[in-house]
Structure formats: C-alpha cells, structure tokens
Amino acid sequence: MILASSLMFIQCTSDPIEGLAGANGANGANGADGTDGVNGADGTAECVACHNVANIDHAKASYLLSVHAQETLHATQNAAKTEDFILTTSDYTNRTGCVECHTSGGYIDKMNGVTLKTGAGVAEHDPAYPAGQQAVSCTTCHNKHSTFDFANDGFDFALRQALMPVALTAPNANYTIAMGSSNTCVNCHQPRGLAPTTATVKLSSRFGPHHGPQSTMLEGIQGALYVGSTVYPAPQSAGHRTGASCTSCHMGETTDGTDGAHSWHVTENTCLECHTSGAPTEVSGYAADMATLEGLLVAKGAFSSTADAFTSNTVDLKVAQAAWNFAMLREDRSNGIHNPNYAKALLKNSIQAAQ
Numbered sequence: 071m072i073l074a075s076s077l078m079f080i081q082c083t084s085d086p087i088e089g090l091a092g093a094n095g096a097n098g099a100n101g102a103d104g105t106d107g108v109n110g111a112d113g114t115a116e117c118v119a120c121h122n123v124a125n126i127d128h129a130k131a132s133y134l135l136s137v138h139a140q141e142t143l144h145a146t147q148n149a150a151k152t153e154d155f156i157l158t159t160s161d162y163t164n165r166t167g168c169v170e171c172h173t174s175g176g177y178i179d180k181m182n183g184v185t186l187k188t189g190a191g192v193a194e195h196d197p198a199y200p201a202g203q204q205a206v207s208c209t210t211c212h213n214k215h216s217t218f219d220f221a222n223d224g225f226d227f228a229l230r231q232a233l234m235p236v237a238l239t240a241p242n243a244n245y246t247i248a249m250g251s252s253n254t255c256v257n258c259h260q261p262r263g264l265a266p267t268t269a270t271v272k273l274s275s276r277f278g279p280h281h282g283p284q285s286t287m288l289e290g291i292q293g294a295l296y297v298g299s300t301v302y303p304a305p306q307s308a309g310h311r312t313g314a315s316c317t318s319c320h321m322g323e324t325t326d327g328t329d330g331a332h333s334w335h336v337t338e339n340t341c342l343e344c345h346t347s348g349a350p351t352e353v354s355g356y357a358a359d360m361a362t363l364e365g366l367l368v369a370k371g372a373f374s375s376t377a378d379a380f381t382s383n384t385v386d387l388k389v390a391q392a393a394w395n396f397a398m399l400r401e402d403r404s405n406g407i408h409n410p411n412y413a414k415a416l417l418k419n420s421i422q423a424a425q
C-alpha cells in the first residue's frame with residue numbers, strides 16, 4: 071500500500087494526467103484609473119534659476135562697472151625720481167603681507183590653504199603673482215559647488231570658501247565672523263591690526279586699521295573702546311547687521327543698471343525694504359562730530375589737516391584711541407552708515423578722550 075501510494079505520488083508530480091481544458095471566462099471590466107503620482111523634479115530647473123544667459127550676462131555687465139574690475143590706480147615714484155610708476159594696487163601690493171587681499175592669485179592660494187608666494191621686496195620689479203592679471207574677477211570669488219543638495223545645504227553660489235565663517239587675521243584670529251555669502255567680502259574687507267593699548271603711541275601716516283575695516287564696523291567690534299559717557303552698542307546688534315548684509319546692500323536688485331548686483335555699488339532698492347519712506351542719506355550728527363574730532367586731533371598734534379594724514383608725533387593712549395577711531399571711521403568710507411549707533415558712540419567718546 072505504502073509503495074503503491076508513493077508511486078502514485080511520484081507519478082502525479084512528475085507526469086500529471088491531463089484533463090480537458092475548460093472554456094476561457096469573459097474578460098473582467100477595467101479597473102478605475104489610479105490617482106496621478108506626484109510630479110518628479112525637473113532635472114535642471116533648480117540649476118537654471120542661476121545658470122541662465124540673462125543671469126550670467128547681467129553678472130558680467132555689472133561686474134565691468136565695479137571697482138574690483140577696474141583696480142584703483144596708485145601712482146608712485148622711486149626716491150631718486152628717475153622713473154615713474156603708474157600702478158594698479160595689485161601691482162603695488164603684489165608682495166608679502168598684501169597679496170591675500172590685493173591679488174586674485176594670492177586670495178585663491180589663501181582660500182586653498184596653499185603657502186602664499188612672495189616677491190623680493192620691490193613688488194613692481196619682482197611681483198609675487200603674475201603682474202597685470204590680479205584684478206578680483208569671477209574665478210577669484212567663485213570656484214565650484216560644495217554639494218548640489220541646495221534644499222538641505224543652502225545655496226553656496228559656488229563661492230570659494232563655501233560660506234565658512236571667517237577667522238579674522240592675527241592678532242585677533244580667535245574672533246570669527248559669520249555672514250553667509252558675505253563671508254567672501256569679510257575675507258578681504260577687514261582690518262589689519264588692533265586698536266592701541268600701550269600708555270604712549272608713536273603715530274605715523276600709516277596709523278589705523280588699514281583701508282578696509284567694513285566688516286568689523288558692521289559687526290561692531292575693534293574700535294578703541296575709550297570709556298566715555300556714551301554706551302557702546304553690543305557686537306552684532308546693528309540693524310544693518312541683523313537684517314542686511316554686504317551682499318544685500320551692495321549686490322541687491324539694481325535701481326537703474328548702474329548699481330547693485332556685481333557692480334557692488336549700493337542699491338537703494340535694498341534700503342527701501344526697511345526705510346519704506348526713503349533711505350536716510352546720513353547718520354545724524356556724523357559730519358559735525360567728525361569735524362569736531364579732527365579739530366581736537368589737530369590741537370593734540372596727532373593729525374595734520376593740510377597733509378590730510380596723521381603726524382609722526384608720540385601721543386598718550388587717550389589721544390591714540392581717539393585717533394584710531396577717527397581712522398577707522400574714515401577708512402570704512404560709509405560715513406557711519408554700516409553701523410550708525412556704533413559710529414555715534416565711537417565719535418562721542420573719542421571727542422571726550424581727545425579733549
């Protein structure tokens with residue numbers, strides 16, 4: 071029995087017995103259509119928002135209006151007056167201590183962590199980087215995207231330092247400034263020294279924070295904080311720091327094609343976002359207080375109005391602090407607008423210090 075049934079089983083599985091095929095049933099009715107799926111993202115739409123002819127042409131056209139593109143001319147002459155030089159700042163400054171801000175090649179090397187090249191002292195005869203090719207141009211600031219996940223990582227605009235906060239140059243490298251895409255500007259538009267602290271200070275025509283202290287003004291730091299009767303506003307508290315930035319005021323939407331975008335000339339459209347009834351053109355009291363301070367610095371032998379420069383006299387700390395703030399406000403070149411309340415406090419207290 072067991073043998074017979076196992077033989078039957080084998081037969082069933084390996085060699086089934088064919089029955090008669092039944093007739094095919096009628097086709098069922100079509101099911102209802104499913105709901106539409108979510109649209110897939112268009113592969114390049116996000117990219118085309120920036121990468122289109124209009125945007126690139128606009129960037130190039132506005133760039134040509136900028137001071138970055140022109141470079142500023144700096145005339146100088148050797149001591150014997152036997153030769154004349156008419157130089158761009160990037161030739162004159164094509165040497166150690168200057169190249170990271172004044173030459174495109176130096177900036178790129180700094181951003182890449184590469185050792186900066188050096189010239190042999192006289193930049194106009196032995197420049198650190200190839201002369202005549204050092205204007206701040208597209209590839210100075212832009213290189214490549216760090217990721218393409220803009221939704222999660224934010225736009226990096228392919229900027230070289232990829233929006234990394236900027237550690238200020240020595241001796242204040244512990245302080246970092248984080249302003250998003252404006253960090254690109256902070257790298258170069260920052261001071262090269264700190265306010266005086268010694269009991270007496272020997273001045274010189276170069277005394278001051280150097281020509282580009284705009285980012286520390288906006289941040290509200292590195293003035294000489296003489297304690298006078300006006301309270302200094304806290305760092306980062308300026309309305310122009312919390313609600314605006316270098317790129318919003320200097321690269322916003324153009325009013326008439328001559329400002330904003332890559333011209334870096336301030337556009338009033340940005341001001342009107344906050345100052346809805348028209349942008350104030352000056353910081354109240356600024357011009358009068360600067361004139362008062364200049365008069366006091368002249369009286370103390372710190373400044374010469376005729377030479378429009380600091381003297382080489384030695385002054386006490388209070389006068390040196392007032393002189394530092396005077397230099398910082400002049401070199402910032404926004405007439406206090408970058409940080410109105412900080413500028414006002416620096417001026418009022420400096421006037422007290424220099425009395």
Ligand code: HEC
Pocket residue numbers: 142143144159162163166167168169170171172239257258259260261262280281282401402403
């Ligand atoms: C931390 C960056 C930085 C360094 C380092 C630096 N500069 Fe500058 N410099 C600037 C910026 C930014 C400006 C433009 C500021 C402005 O126009 O408001 C400037 C402007 C100047 C100007 C004025 C240009 C003009 O015609 O108005 C001279 C001159 C100058 N720098 C010389 C030098 C020299 C010389 C060195 C090296 C010993 C040097 N700089 C190092 C950032 C720097």
Ligand code: HEC
Pocket residue numbers: 120121125126129130133138206207208209210211212227229251252254317321331332
């Ligand atoms: C001094 C640095 C700098 C230089 C030089 C520069 N860019 Fe830019 N660019 C920026 C910054 C910063 C942004 C981001 C602006 C923002 O945050 O709105 C930007 C944004 C852009 C954008 C994005 C869309 C837009 O217009 O905002 C394009 C495209 C662009 N740049 C192209 C160029 C081209 C082309 C050149 C050369 C002609 C150039 N850039 C030179 C700093 C620079």
Ligand code: HEC
Pocket residue numbers: 114116117118119120121126208212213214215218220225226227228
């Ligand atoms: C917020 C504006 C913006 C967006 C969005 C954007 N880019 Fe860019 N991209 C730039 C700028 C600015 C540059 C530098 C200037 C230039 O080369 O036009 C650049 C440069 C590039 C470069 C050349 C540099 C490199 O990385 O080698 C490539 C490739 C590129 N982008 C691809 C893309 C792609 C792909 C997308 C979409 C996934 C995209 N970009 C989206 C602004 C943008």
Ligand code: HEC
Pocket residue numbers: 137138139140141142159160170171172173174177206210211252254255256257258259316317320334335
């Ligand atoms: C590589 C260093 C560098 C970077 C990055 C840079 N600048 Fe400049 N900028 C300079 C120098 C140097 C000058 C002086 C003119 C020259 O030599 O090109 C200058 C000049 C200017 C001027 C014109 C000043 C005048 O004389 O009228 C403005 C405005 C300006 N920069 C704004 C910005 C803004 C905003 C950013 C950021 C988007 C920026 N810069 C990024 C170095 C830089």
Ligand code: HEC
Pocket residue numbers: 252255256259284285286288310311314315316317319320334335336402403404405407408
């Ligand atoms: C609230 C808007 C605003 C912000 C934010 C701002 N600026 Fe300005 N900036 C101005 C105004 C206004 C002037 C004066 C312009 C004039 O007189 O034509 C100015 C002047 C300047 C100048 C002098 C050259 C010029 O164009 O006259 C430089 C350089 C400069 N700013 C760079 C910067 C940098 C770098 C940052 C960021 C650290 C910055 N600015 C942030 C509004 C702004």
Ligand code: HEC
Pocket residue numbers: 307308309310312313314319336337338340341342343344345349350351352353354407409410411
């Ligand atoms: C994000 C908003 C915002 C933008 C954009 C803005 N401002 Fe202001 N502005 C303020 C605030 C807030 C104050 C008051 C001072 C403060 O809180 O730091 C102020 C103060 C001022 C002052 C000082 C007025 C006084 O009587 O002392 C001037 C001048 C000024 N802004 C000019 C400008 C200009 C020019 C622009 C455009 C280039 C501009 N602002 C863009 C918010 C803004």
